[in-house]
Amino acid sequence: MRHPSRPRLPPSPSRRPSRRHDRRETTSAPGDYLDYYDGAIAETPGLKVLFFHASWCPKCRALDEDIEANAIPTGMTIFKVDFDTATDLRQQYGVTLQTTIVYVDDDGELLTKGVLYENTTLDALIAAAP
Template sequence: MDFSDGAIEATAGPKALFFHAAWCPQCRTLDEDLRAEGAPDGLTVFKVDYDARTDLRQKYGVTLQTTVVFVDDAGELISSSVLYDDPSVASLAAAVP
């Protein structure tokens, strides 16, 4: 699901921000895998435009596309993981806190 302001607070359950860039082959691979397999059970994944949302990149300390940031209901950082070397749903599932 594409990220929009207010989406974190409006969504119940575990959630992650997937920092995606259209020009990034690993991002496209993870995006295709998510579309084919779906997110891990109960996890809502928001696709964040890596280039456009510098505010979110700064807030969460994201310096590389394919970073997935797990947040609580208030949007506070729980943990993050860079899936650049293995952009797959399996590696996403392994990173869930």
């Protein structure tokens, strides 16, 4: 679902679709949407958000599509975390529901978190920033 006030933007160098991390890269570009990988938080400058996603969850798919369709602000990196397999991260941040977003600092410490079940948009994710 696309927010009516946002134009659909094509992917650009600062806004690439979700992808697996290429281990040859040393850091992730800000304003990006990436699959989570070990070391991602420490390697990534700027604002970091963990999005706990499950492929079978319709609300997760809606948020994923909205993130893909819109421009992520410069300086923000959203990491897509597999809800079903990342049990260590779920436990670390107290995540019990899909569509949970967790903002973390450079050390991986929780800044704030929320569940975007009712409003599955990039705008809602941005509005939840600390």
